[in-house]
Amino acid sequence: MADLFDVLVLGAGPAAAAALIGLGRGRRIGVVTGAVSDARVHRADVHPKIRTEAEAQGEAPGLADPIAIAGEKRPAFATAATGGLGNYWGQQFVRYAEAEPWPREAFARYQDYQDACARIEAACRLDEANGPHGAREAGISDYLAASPRLLVGTKEDPRAGLLAIRALITRLVAAHGATLITARAEALVAAEGGWGARLSDGSTVFARHILLATGALGTAGLLLRSFPDLRAVRLRDHAPWMLYTRGIGRHIRTVRPRPAPPSPTRHFNVQSLQRDVDGAAVLFATAYNLRYARLNLVLATLLGRSFPALASWRMPWPADWITPVQVWTAATVTTVELRRDQPAAVLHLPDPAQDGELARFIAALRARRVRVLKTSATPPLQGFHYHGVESAAAGGVQTLAHHLADRCGDAVCCVDASVLARIGCRPPTETAMAGALRRAAAISRGGSGG
Numbered sequence: 001m002a003d004l005f006d007v008l009v010l011g012a013g014p015a016a017a018a019a020l021i022g023l024g025r026g027r028r029i030g031v032v033t034g035a036v037s038d039a040r041v042h043r044a045d046v047h048p049k050i051r052t053e054a055e056a057q058g059e060a061p062g063l064a065d066p067i068a069i070a071g072e073k074r075p076a077f078a079t080a081a082t083g084g085l086g087n088y089w090g091q092q093f094v095r096y097a098e099a100e101p102w103p104r105e106a107f108a109r110y111q112d113y114q115d116a117c118a119r120i121e122a123a124c125r126l127d128e129a130n131g132p133h134g135a136r137e138a139g140i141s142d143y144l145a146a147s148p149r150l151l152v153g154t155k156e157d158p159r160a161g162l163l164a165i166r167a168l169i170t171r172l173v174a175a176h177g178a179t180l181i182t183a184r185a186e187a188l189v190a191a192e193g194g195w196g197a198r199l200s201d202g203s204t205v206f207a208r209h210i211l212l213a214t215g216a217l218g219t220a221g222l223l224l225r226s227f228p229d230l231r232a233v234r235l236r237d238h239a240p241w242m243l244y245t246r247g248i249g250r251h252i253r254t255v256r257p258r259p260a261p262p263s264p265t266r267h268f269n270v271q272s273l274q275r276d277v278d279g280a281a282v283l284f285a286t287a288y289n290l291r292y293a294r295l296n297l298v299l300a301t302l303l304g305r306s307f308p309a310l311a312s313w314r315m316p317w318p319a320d321w322i323t324p325v326q327v328w329t330a331a332t333v334t335t336v337e338l339r340r341d342q343p344a345a346v347l348h349l350p351d352p353a354q355d356g357e358l359a360r361f362i363a364a365l366r367a368r369r370v371r372v373l374k375t376s377a378t379p380p381l382q383g384f385h386y387h388g389v390e391s392a393a394a395g396g397v398q399t400l401a402h403h404l405a406d407r408c409g410d411a412v413c414c415v416d417a418s419v420l421a422r423i424g425c426r427p428p429t430e431t432a433m434a435g436a437l438r439r440a441a442a443i444s445r446g447g448s449g450g
């Protein structure tokens, strides 16, 4: 046996960071980052936000393992970067309300979920222009408005921006004295008395506990490679509608005082709008002010082209003529099945015409003389709010937690959003991280984490 860790964390994104916060000290910990670039990633296939943020960071997009999707030109990818998709994300850091789907299988009480969120936030720096829990005020009709609550840095590096999760991982690895392994996990392998991971550098590492934090697409691929009897793995993506609007600006500019440039917190997520029913968001929308966006993001979105020489440029002219608004409702969940050696199949793709909540929102905008120029759906697996991984074998379909418990006992536990059967309409990552922290803490205390 090459190496034996108490805990081996596979992955180095937000879920891994939260797991490292939850793990007790004095353990022998290994972290496999997965940050190995993959030459098969073509620039043109990469989502504009990921491509342009990676260019601004002077790096190749942190993606690997392309997943072809039947009927789609662009593949999806697993993540391959320390910091994970956190290197490119929208930075909205949201705690769920008690009526929303916080991970009830991981926490006995809502207060325990809140405590886990507080522990994560203590390691972070948040921009909370509207108060610690995103106080909301009258917006459009009964859609309450708030400034997005953003993760803008870490406690040690408050200006880390998009590199906050990477900074957090680096600090936590040092604090634990953990071994950092720059490789990808090829497959889980059973060994006498435990489990290990076969890595892309040719080594195999063993551990008493393996925590899967490889992001839902990374986790799905790892499952297929590890269990040859699986015929497919399914997962869900809570992806938004994209509305292109004109005239919404006069309704949404009022909440966040526009920070004077060059503020580190100036962000093109300028406003969220939300409708609650019985304490849970049934619609969550984010409006973007293109004036604060990268020039390359606008070019890549409109023309499909970006230019590395312009990587650090913001929009050089006021661009309020059009306001993109992303809208999540309960209906916007796509289900995709990754099939062994075949293109992935889209099992369910939402239809804007069938979404009553979307129609209600558009009517409210039009009543305020906001024009909705275009409504489009997000292509499969381009929404990045992945969750709900299930395995499909001859014996039937199982949730990931059941699959791992059946095959690996308590030696392998998934801590990323793959194990969340349901997420809310609001951004899920802080909630997924709270679940990861709780599961890792349970393992540290000698429990199963599952």
Ligand SMILES: Cc1cc2nc3c(=O)[nH]c(=O)nc-3n(C[C@H](O)[C@H](O)[C@H](O)COP(=O)(O)OP(=O)(O)OC[C@H]3O[C@@H](n4cnc5c(N)ncnc54)[C@H](O)[C@@H]3O)c2cc1C
Binding pocket: 010, 011, 012, 013, 014, 015, 016, 032, 033, 034, 035, 049, 050, 078, 079, 080, 081, 082, 083, 084, 085, 086, 088, 089, 090, 091, 092, 093, 094, 183, 184, 185, 186, 213, 214, 215, 216, 218, 219, 222, 383, 384, 385, 386, 416, 417, 427, 428, 429, 430
């Ligand atoms: C453009 C964009 C905007 C977003 N906006 C928001 C937002 O505003 N708010 C929000 O809550 N969420 C947002 N998200 C989603 C958020 O980024 C993800 O929910 C979050 O990053 C998931 O964390 P994770 O750790 O589970 O997975 P990932 O971030 O995907 O990280 C996975 C990690 O596992 C590693 N890995 C993968 N495969 C392997 C392997 N085989 N072996 C070893 N390691 C591996 C990768 O290198 C990476 O370190 C956004 C995402 C994108 C792309």
